[in-house]
Amino acid sequence: MAKALREPKDTSAQAIARLREAGLRPTRQRVELAGVLFQSGDRHVTAESLHDEVAQTGVKVSLATVYNTLHQFTEAGLLRQVIVDAARSYFDTNTGDHQHFFVEKEGLLIDIPGESIAVAGVPAPPAGLSVDRVDVVVRVRRN
Amino acid sequence: MAKALREPKDTSAQAIARLREAGLRPTRQRVELAGVLFQSGDRHVTAESLHDEVAQTGVKVSLATVYNTLHQFTEAGLLRQVIVDAARSYFDTNTGDHQHFFVEKEGLLIDIPGESIAVAGVPAPPAGLSVDRVDVVVRVRRN
DNA sequence: CTCACAGTTTAGAATGGTTCTAATTCGTTG
DNA sequence: CAACGAATTAGAACCATTCTAAACTGTGAG
Numbered sequence: 001m002a003k004a005l006r007e008p009k010d011t012s013a014q015a016i017a018r019l020r021e022a023g024l025r026p027t028r029q030r031v032e033l034a035g036v037l038f039q040s041g042d043r044h045v046t047a048e049s050l051h052d053e054v055a056q057t058g059v060k061v062s063l064a065t066v067y068n069t070l071h072q073f074t075e076a077g078l079l080r081q082v083i084v085d086a087a088r089s090y091f092d093t094n095t096g097d098h099q100h101f102f103v104e105k106e107g108l109l110i111d112i113p114g115e116s117i118a119v120a121g122v123p124a125p126p127a128g129l130s131v132d133r134v135d136v137v138v139r140v141r142r143n
Numbered sequence: 144m145a146k147a148l149r150e151p152k153d154t155s156a157q158a159i160a161r162l163r164e165a166g167l168r169p170t171r172q173r174v175e176l177a178g179v180l181f182q183s184g185d186r187h188v189t190a191e192s193l194h195d196e197v198a199q200t201g202v203k204v205s206l207a208t209v210y211n212t213l214h215q216f217t218e219a220g221l222l223r224q225v226i227v228d229a230a231r232s233y234f235d236t237n238t239g240d241h242q243h244f245f246v247e248k249e250g251l252l253i254d255i256p257g258e259s260i261a262v263a264g265v266p267a268p269p270a271g272l273s274v275d276r277v278d279v280v281v282r283v284r285r286n
Numbered sequence: 287c288t289c290a291c292a293g294t295t296t297a298g299a300a301t302g303g304t305t306c307t308a309a310t311t312c313g314t315t316g
Numbered sequence: 317c318a319a320c321g322a323a324t325t326a327g328a329a330c331c332a333t334t335c336t337a338a339a340c341t342g343t344g345a346g
Binding site: 025026027028046047048063064067068087088089 | 313
């Protein structure tokens with residue numbers, strides 16, 4: 001009776017709680033997606049990769065819903081959108097302060113902890129503008 | 144006979160020279176696009192904005208050619224592609240070391256000189272990967 | 287100067303990720 | 317459990333970008 005295995009019920013319960021806190025109605029699809037996204041540690045997904053992944057668990061969620069959900073989760077602060085590729089959008093379950101390595105050829109994102117990296121010397125933005133956030137993308141390639 | 148005005152002939156000559164140096168055949172379209180792009184100082188364009196701009200000078204260049212040319216110029220090192228927006232690609236005539244402010248709502252890019260900004264603490268990339276370049280995007284919004 | 291050919295341009299079709307639409311289904315509250 | 321607003325969905329629509337195949341144009345040879 002120590003820490004329970006990650007049974008479906010358990011995972012769902014956590015997902016439902018998370019959704020409720022975020023003010024999102026816990027529908028079957030959202031619970032399922034939240035389960036996949038937040039079960040393991042930090043993850044980076046695209047709409048399509050998530051759609052495929054969920055499909056493989058046997059649950060049916062339309063691509064439109066995946067897109068809707070990804071955006072809702074982002075608005076709710078559960079996800080963060082990462083723009084590194086002109087071709088597709090990535091979503092990151094790590095919403096804290098951090099940056100990324102990006103392997104373009106493979107579409108692979110790797111977190112860089114926020115504490116380790118520092119950007120100095122950012123000039124004050126032109127009048128009338130204020131800084132929203134600073135994104136650093138370290139583009140890397142296979143040797 | 145001091146510095147000449149920027150007459151068409153003059154501009155074209157410069158553009159042609161630039162193209163030749165880059166190993167690109169100076170066609171009417173490329174000369175025209177290079178003229179628009181490199182005449183004034185640093186510029187940020189999208190395929191569509193450049194297409195519109197050139198169209199207004201009365202020259203006819205197809206959108207496909209604008210895309211082709213933008214990519215050829217980029218490969219030739221005359222332009223640099225800037226990825227800040229999931230919706231469209233920007234191209235920057237400033238190919239030197241520098242970063243950007245980005246006003247998402249307006250699709251506006253503003254250069255930050257490379258000397259003023261410094262990124263410290265970038266960890267070594269995982270084995271097998273090497274750093275290609277580090278992009279910093281300071282996302283700003285209108286007050 | 288002219289020819290011929292590789293390199294370019296082009297209109298329009300095709301692509302691919304994302305968003306929209308309108309109808310159906312589902313959660314929640316009373 | 318009824319009923320209403322919210323969510324889901326299939327498929328159409330969108331839009332930036334790329335592709336295709338045909339027409340055109342620099343350029344270097346002769």
